[in-house]
Amino acid sequence: MTLFSQVDQYIEELLAVEDQDLKRARLAIAQAQWPDQSISPVQGKLLQCFIHSCNAKRVLELGTFGAYSTLWMAKAMPHDGKLITIECSEEHAAVARNSIAQSDQCNNIELQVGVALELLTAMVESNTEPFDMIFIDADKPPYVAYFKLALKLSRKGSIIICDNVVRNGKVLDKDSSDEKVRGVQRLNTYLKTCAEVTCTILQTVGSKEYDGMVFAVVK
Ligand code: DHB
Ligand code: MG
16 A cells, blocks of 8 residues: 555544445445546545535535535535535436435435536526535536636635546646546646636545645635
């Protein structure tokens, strides 16, 4: 085990212990034999800290996958809070729906199955109440479009987090032909001149592949 993994496990045992719902969700993802691309427990706890820091009552997630991050976030929200999570794959949504239904947070989570660009555009057009926090963790090529729509669904002080913007350091490769890498490179470059947020990128190391998250606060 790498040093980063060992330390991650140490932090997890101290500060990011999974409850039954989170264990069940992780097992369901493993049983489906999907790639190990959920956030780590320590990252889940970080999302909880962000939610508490802005007293988030309304949270939006793009890319439910197996609802592992969904549950971490929902568990930090108040009883009258609402988390909307969007997933385009019916196969992923079926597993997520099951894990959500069995969790203590089932009444606070709304899983929408569909194309995020369309669902978000509809939310903008119907003047949906702004979200306090938005977690972008869906397919990487449209990350700039997701971020721009997230801005339209935010207010001053909203937090926008984007997963996987370092990709094992591959963001440094200007000639990358990997569309996932190119998608996050476009976002990172866009953020350089985006006047609507104060933001930075946190590198994430630990039990998962070396990666990073955008942390943006809407001005
Ligand atoms: C991938 C997507 C993710 O959201 C993640 O955390 C890791 C990898 C991917 O599509 O490769
Ligand atoms: Mg991710």
